Amino acid sequence: MHADRHPDELYSFAGILTQHLPGTWTQELRQHTGDDNQQELTADVWDMNHIAEALAQHPPAHDVVLIRNDGLRLFLIDHPRYDDELLIAAMAPAGTPAEAFRGVREPDGIAISTDPEQAAENILTTLLPRYETALAQVQDNAARLSGPSVQPDTVVMTWTESGDLAVATERADVVGILTTHGFVHDGQQTYTASGDDSAHQAQCVRAAGSALGALNIGVTLRHGPMRGAPTTLPLPAPRPAAPNTVRSR
Structure with missing residues (x-):
C-alpha cells in the first residue's frame, strides 16, 4: 500500500476537478484521527462494492467531500493501492428515512485518474447518471412515505x-x-x-x-418485455454489505 497524498494535495485536486463538472461546487477536507469513528464518518458513502471494501480494509487518514449547489455530494479518497488513481463515490442524501432506500441499488463508486479532466469525464459518463437515477428513486420513495x-x-x-x-x-x-x-x-x-x-x-x-x-x-x-435490468435499477436481490463500513439501505 502506498502512502496517502498530503491532505492539501487531495483538496487541491478536488478543487480543480470540480471546475470540469457542471454546476457550482464547494469542497470540504476532513482529516481523521485514531479517535474518530470511521463508520460514522463514512456512513453516507453510497457504495456496496470496492469502495466499501477499501474503506473496511484501509480506513483513510483524510477525505474530501464535494458538494454541489443542489445538495448532491461526492466522497473522494486516495486509492489504497495505486498512486495514479483515486476513488470517488456518491453520498446518500442526508435526513432521508432508511425505508426510502428499500429496493434501490447503490450507485457504486469508481476509480478515477489523477488527471482532473479525464476524471471528470469518467464521473460524468459513469457515476453521475446512475447516482441521479438512484437519487430520483429514493426521493420518490421518500415523498410517498411522507x-x-x-x-x-x-x-x-x-x-x-x-x-x-x-x-x-x-x-x-x-x-x-x-x-x-x-x-x-x-x-x-x-x-x-x-x-x-x-x-x-x-x-x-x-x-x-x-x-x-x-x-x-x-x-x-x-x-418492458425482453429486456434485462439496467445497471442503475434495483436488482432482484440486494448484495451483501461489506462489514462495518456503510449503513444498510
Whole structure:
C-alpha cells in the first residue's frame, strides 16, 4: 500500500476537478484521527462494492467531500493501492428515512485518474447518471412515505428494448410535464426519453418525477418485455454489505 497524498494535495485536486463538472461546487477536507469513528464518518458513502471494501480494509487518514449547489455530494479518497488513481463515490442524501432506500441499488463508486479532466469525464459518463437515477428513486420513495394517506396517481415509465423510457398517457397535465422536461412525443399517446444519452435521460426522469410529485402523481419504473435490468435499477436481490463500513439501505 502506498502512502496517502498530503491532505492539501487531495483538496487541491478536488478543487480543480470540480471546475470540469457542471454546476457550482464547494469542497470540504476532513482529516481523521485514531479517535474518530470511521463508520460514522463514512456512513453516507453510497457504495456496496470496492469502495466499501477499501474503506473496511484501509480506513483513510483524510477525505474530501464535494458538494454541489443542489445538495448532491461526492466522497473522494486516495486509492489504497495505486498512486495514479483515486476513488470517488456518491453520498446518500442526508435526513432521508432508511425505508426510502428499500429496493434501490447503490450507485457504486469508481476509480478515477489523477488527471482532473479525464476524471471528470469518467464521473460524468459513469457515476453521475446512475447516482441521479438512484437519487430520483429514493426521493420518490421518500415523498410517498411522507405524503398524504390517499394513494397518488401513478405514471408508469417503461424501459424499451432500445434503452428508451416510454410513458403512455392521455392526461394533459402529465403530458405538459413530460414534454417540458425532455420527453418527446413518439406515437399517438406515447412520450419517450431517449436512452442514447444516459446522463440526459436520468436528468429528464428526475426532473419530471419531481414535477409530477408536486401534483401528488407517483412515478414507477418498469421493465418492458425482453429486456434485462439496467445497471442503475434495483436488482432482484440486494448484495451483501461489506462489514462495518456503510449503513444498510
